[in-house]
Amino acid sequence: MRSVIDIMDLSTAEIQDLIVTAEDIIENPDQYAHACERKKLATLFFEPSTRTRMSFEAAMYELGGHVISMSEANSSSAAKGESVADTAKTVSNYVDIIAMRHPKEGAALVASMNASVPVINAGDGGHCHPTQTMADLLTIWREKKQFDHLTIGFCGDLKFGRTVHSLAGAMARYEGTKLVLISPEELRLPDYVKKNILAPAGVPFTETTDLEGSMNDLDILYMTRVQRERFFNEEDYLRLKDRYILTEEKLKSAPERMIVMHPLPRVNEISVAVDEDPRACYFKQVLYGKYMRMALILKLLKEAGRL
Amino acid sequence: MNIDSIRNGIVIDHISPGKGMRLVQLLNLDREDMSVAIIKNVHSRKMGKKDIIKIDAEIPVDLDVIGFVDPEATVNRIQDGVLTEKKKIVQPKQLVNVIRCRNPRCITSVEQEIRHVFVLRDDGYRCLYCETRAEEDRK
Ligand SMILES: [Zn+2]
Numbered sequence: 001m002r003s004v005i006d007i008m009d010l011s012t013a014e015i016q017d018l019i020v021t022a023e024d025i026i027e028n029p030d031q032y033a034h035a036c037e038r039k040k041l042a043t044l045f046f047e048p049s050t051r052t053r054m055s056f057e058a059a060m061y062e063l064g065g066h067v068i069s070m071s072e073a074n075s076s077s078a079a080k081g082e083s084v085a086d087t088a089k090t091v092s093n094y095v096d097i098i099a100m101r102h103p104k105e106g107a108a109l110v111a112s113m114n115a116s117v118p119v120i121n122a123g124d125g126g127h128c129h130p131t132q133t134m135a136d137l138l139t140i141w142r143e144k145k146q147f148d149h150l151t152i153g154f155c156g157d158l159k160f161g162r163t164v165h166s167l168a169g170a171m172a173r174y175e176g177t178k179l180v181l182i183s184p185e186e187l188r189l190p191d192y193v194k195k196n197i198l199a200p201a202g203v204p205f206t207e208t209t210d211l212e213g214s215m216n217d218l219d220i221l222y223m224t225r226v227q228r229e230r231f232f233n234e235e236d237y238l239r240l241k242d243r244y245i246l247t248e249e250k251l252k253s254a255p256e257r258m259i260v261m262h263p264l265p266r267v268n269e270i271s272v273a274v275d276e277d278p279r280a281c282y283f284k285q286v287l288y289g290k291y292m293r294m295a296l297i298l299k300l301l302k303e304a305g306r307l
Numbered sequence: 308m309n310i311d312s313i314r315n316g317i318v319i320d321h322i323s324p325g326k327g328m329r330l331v332q333l334l335n336l337d338r339e340d341m342s343v344a345i346i347k348n349v350h351s352r353k354m355g356k357k358d359i360i361k362i363d364a365e366i367p368v369d370l371d372v373i374g375f376v377d378p379e380a381t382v383n384r385i386q387d388g389v390l391t392e393k394k395k396i397v398q399p400k401q402l403v404n405v406i407r408c409r410n411p412r413c414i415t416s417v418e419q420e421i422r423h424v425f426v427l428r429d430d431g432y433r434c435l436y437c438e439t440r441a442e443e444d445r446k
Contacts, residue, residue: 083418083420083421084414084418085418085420085421102414103412104412104413104414104416104417105410105412105413105414105436105437105438106413106414106415106434106435106436106437107414107436109414109435109436110414110418110421110436124414125412125437126412127412127437127438195430196429196430
């Protein structure tokens with residue numbers, strides 16, 4: 001049974017196919033309105049993430065399918081002590097596909113090893129969140145019409161930011177990718193990411209603390225949020241969270257071609273005024289995320305022989 | 308038990324110095340009811356120093372565990388005082404329920420029934436679920 005746990009489970013050819021499907025859905029939504037008729041998606045969220053869950057649910061509804069949910073957190077089967085494996089086995093009997101979110105790393109893999117329907121990882125702790133990266137990729141494709149020869153600046157928390165590690169890995173597979181890593185010293189990209197992802201692919205990168213001075217080289221600026229829960233003490237968090245704030249003023253000197261992305265939700269890394277700038281793409285990312293989830297649901301249901 | 312002459316049993320030889328104890332633990336030899344000798348820092352022409360484990364019983368040993376701890380070790384089976392078999396040791400591609408993942412955020416830390424699986428990657432053994440490196444790998 002084919003599941004998607006990590007963005008690297010999908011080849012670049014498969015990502016291209018998913019993008020073709022997603023763009024076709026955007027152009028011809030009516031042709032997909034009954035594509036998943038009588039099919040059911042289960043959203044199993046062992047921790048709350050309303051926006052991701054809503055995106056999956058909207059995706060399934062727009063394909064004409066149904067959604068059944070395990071209510072979040074407290075009333076979940078986890079609270080009764082049922083294992084991820086047993087939950088996956090049980091729910092497989094009710095639905096055609098599962099989207100699962102869990103606070104522990106590797107939980108979605110465990111589910112996929114026990115489910116008899118495809119499992120999509122909707123986030124497993126700080127580990128993987130492949131459909132977020134798919135949303136990022138469709139955004140880049142729609143804005144740039146290419147994946148090769150792009151210079152991407154990642155800014156903010158590069159140490160804990162799983163979206164950064166995941167997108168860096170996905171982009172490392174394309175020719176001519178260059179990275180500019182903009183972060184405070186304390187939140188630099190971990191060595192294992194450099195060693196295991198960037199080095200084998202021969203991706204050149206520079207590290208800097210200077211956001212404004214880096215923008216000239218960038219095709220894409222990917223901002224991230226500094227997460228409070230990653231810090232042991234409040235002081236460090238408060239000191240680092242306001243380190244990079246993208247304002248209208250700073251964006252003035254940035255090149256026309258430089259799109260601004262952010263996995264959302266934002267705290268204050270991007271001023272609200274920037275939203276009006278044509279280079280701001282983060283709300284498009286949200287929309288594209290839904291289309292890529294639609295494309296992925298279709299692909300996995302077909303591969304499982306359920307469509 | 309005379310550690311020099313085992314009649315029927317197993318000798319794990321050429322163990323890198325310091326790794327003998329870890330092997331005894333992971334092979335559960337300290338829990339079995341039998342004579343086991345660990346000889347540490349033995350002079351070796353080939354290695355300078357080495358550890359040796361002698362087990363005075365014909366028991367199955369998990370070669371994957373030995374391959375994980377020290378792929379350079381050798382395993383000899385002794386029967387009636389004669390060396391009857393030399394086992395070839397290779398690094399196993401996968402290690403199941405030998406060591407545990409130390410990452411507190413790993414699913415294996417909260418769900419007891421999950422098999423602890425480590426997979427051999429380019430840079431050593433990593434947890435199948437969360438990709439954290441195995442402790443013994445860290446240099
Ligand atoms: Zn683990």
